[in-house]
Amino acid sequence: MKFIGEFVQEIDKKKTSFQQLFGLDEKQSKLESILKEELESHWHPLPEPRNVFTEEYSVDSSSASRTLSNGIDFFIIRALMLGTGNYNKPKLRFEMVKGIRDYNVITGFERILRDLIEIEIVLDNIEELPENSIVLIDGNLYGRFTHLLQELHLRGWHHLPLVLLDAMQRLFEACVERKVMLVGVSKFSKTRVVTAAMLSERGYDVADPDHLDVELLYRWKHRETGYTTPLLLGEYAVEKEVKNMYGDPDGYRRRFFNNIDPSRREWANGVIEGIPSSPAIVMFHMIPKGGAQPMRVDIPACSLGIDKKIMDVTPFEFMEPHTVTDVAKQLTADFGGRDVYNALLYVVDREVRLGVKAVDTVYKSVLGQELGVPIEYDRSSRRFAR
Amino acid sequence: MNLRKAGYVVGEVDTTRFTFVSDIESFPPRYEYLVIPNVDEREGIGKKPVVVLAQVNRIINYSDILGEGLSLDELESIINRYTATTKVFGEAKILGYLNRRGEVIMPRSAAVPGQEVFIAPSDLLERFFTKDIRSGIPIGTLITRDEVKVALDPNGFRRHVAVIAQTGAGKSYLVGLMLENLLPLGATVIVLDPNSDYVMMRRTGDGGATAIADDLVVYRPPGLKGRRYSDQEVGGAEPYTIDFSKLNAGQVCDVAGISSRWAVIREAVGDALGQLQGIYGPPQLIEALERIALNPATDARKAKAAMSATTYIRRLLNYKIWGSQDIPLGELVKPKRLSVIDLAGLQRNVSEYIVQKTLDDVWGLAVTGSLEYPVFIVLEEAHNFAPGSGAGQRSGSSLGIIERIAAEGRKFGIFLLVVTQRPNKISSNVLSQCNSQIIMRLTNPEDMSAVRRSSEGLSEDLFNDLPGLNKGEAIVVGELTKVPTMVRVTGRRSGEGGSDIDLEEALRGALKAYELAKKMKPEEDDDKEYKTRW
């Protein structure tokens, strides 16, 4: 095979530094031995697996976008909510937008619409969920809530991030009201917050440590089962702006959402003001079976009966491990195997998937038929369903 | 038309098959018949809609969630929580459509994806497979539709018919049923019956008389012991005897089992026969042979041969079929007459001789133009009477005349109904002349390939279905139906002779006898004890 020789040479040359990346380096740094100790003390055995909740639901989404030859982008966003038995609720959103030049705007737009539709589908159906149900959303909650606190650079859609934040605030409230446990589960998370929290316990103030949380787990806990001490996330991601948000929401809006339509200003101020008093998020990692990929679990504090707002927690704090026992029990029971880290999330992921073929044959031709115009793709940009 | 929907045509469609999507509630089972009501068939430059009939070949259930890549634990975690929907699709092969004259035509245009597929209605199926249901010979129903009757076209018997299946599949049941319905049409039938399969046809299953009772004659060699059914059970039998004095030297030698290689012995038999006149039997032939052997004028070689011949001829004394009278040929070829010649219990050479003689006689009538009505000849266990060259057995005396009738009989009004469980062992000259075939369950690969070689009408699909057929299910190919038809054979009224014994029942009897015998023993023991105590 071509280039194999060159490939081997290149690896050889940089071997030591690559090995360090994998933590295969002989001499562990002092920081690492601290982290190892810390992880040891923040690692807890899993509770017995058990179905704790009356009913279980899972939510996931998929999307696809295509650029047409006339420069219009279209977006198909689908979400599915499944439940024990054969509960199955679909939701679809379709958007066409003209004039996007920046590819990042396309991905950003699509990303927010997906996050949003996952929240909305739960809101749509929450009235019919029995008390003491659990809803699993694929992905994390804290990031979704704190990530996009500025406008989207897309005309007519500048306010979209606030729509998501608004929906999430409403969902948190609805979950408390309906006594529904809301849980975000992500299979792969790049977060470093547990590392940061452990280091800060030892007096290191590292805002952005080198080590991913999962990296530590892979290194020292991969063959074990257990979960990390739950960490309450508050101002962590929004530290600098929290005070402005509730102190001067209009000022915040003018700085970060200046281009939104004037008719939306008042509503926007309300949403912004609500962020600091939204529930803090409890987060932990767990390994349900030796050798399995660690998962990150997010739960709004209010769902656990903990009355802590974002602004009450600066920036994070460890909690008693037993606060999340019920959820850990349920997630351990839901674990199926390497590919099925959570049964219902596995199914919903399969069911919601949007195939390239479906987009480029079915959806495309239905669109053409409904609009009565021929639909042609822009040949230079090729994108696929996510 | 009030049709039940089965699904929609999808994917790639051609003029011979299509795929359709259905669901777990309404999917049609394998072998079910389907229609696509409006296939646009080209006609010149125009189009006309035709109703295309198809048959389900395969039905597939699948799930894109419960995949084979999952481990048992993974599967269980899903199954315990979520009822994954099962998706169903099927494949059907197109059988054709009916034109205005009621003929089956293969379409030259394909259906279009998205067209609706329905379960075929019964009346269409009846017209599709059976030429004329009223004048046909009923043999049962479609396998998947017991409300759709299937009748054979009497004209289909113009070609010889082969009934092929492994043992116990229901050949004799079917043949009996065909005969029982062929006879009332006026047919002349001669059954050569090595296993007494047809001797009970005068009686219904529950002991009454069948409608054909008066037209059926059973012929039996008299005095044969240990028959499965007595003459009385059969409802009376005519004696079947052979006038020994009418046999020529070759026939005598064949019956006696004198190999054609032993020329001198056969010659001696010829000489001895030459000395006899009038009506005589084996004893007289033995005497004549002894005279030759003992005659000092006879040369030594021949004398020895004549002596050897007596050993063979002496065996014929045990055969109970020698009489002064042959079956009157005129009786056998009467119209609306079913003659069952019961060959059970006879030595192989003798039954072969009877088969040969019967066929020779009928053939003699036919070629001289003396056969007034067509004659149907049922040849059971045909592989024994007309073995193929590779069959590893002595080619009996009957092979020649059977091959002859197979080749030319139809021109003279003699039609064969060849029944065999070993198509691989039967003369291919005979099998290949049977243009209509009724094939039932068959699993032996050699026999299957023999069938495949001889049958043009048997498609790949049908061929593959043979091992999957159940007892009493048959595929009819050739001229008996309009298109190959899968039939569940039912409706026989007349009794069966050679039907399977109820082994379970027999074993129960055996067990009872055994236990009874065992019970007797302890009693004896008690007795002993009693005695000794005293």
Ligand SMILES: Nc1ncnc2c1ncn2[C@@H]1O[C@H](COP(=O)(O)OP(=O)(O)OP(=O)(O)O)[C@@H](O)[C@H]1O
């Ligand atoms: N269509 C049918 N319906 C009900 N029973 C049947 C049917 N066909 C056959 N049988 C039963 O199955 C048994 C075997 O049938 P049959 O004797 O006709 O088989 P065969 O193929 O002639 O076997 P063989 O090769 O041994 O002669 C009989 O007991 C018969 O009653």
Ligand SMILES: [Mg+2]
């Ligand atoms: Mg039989």
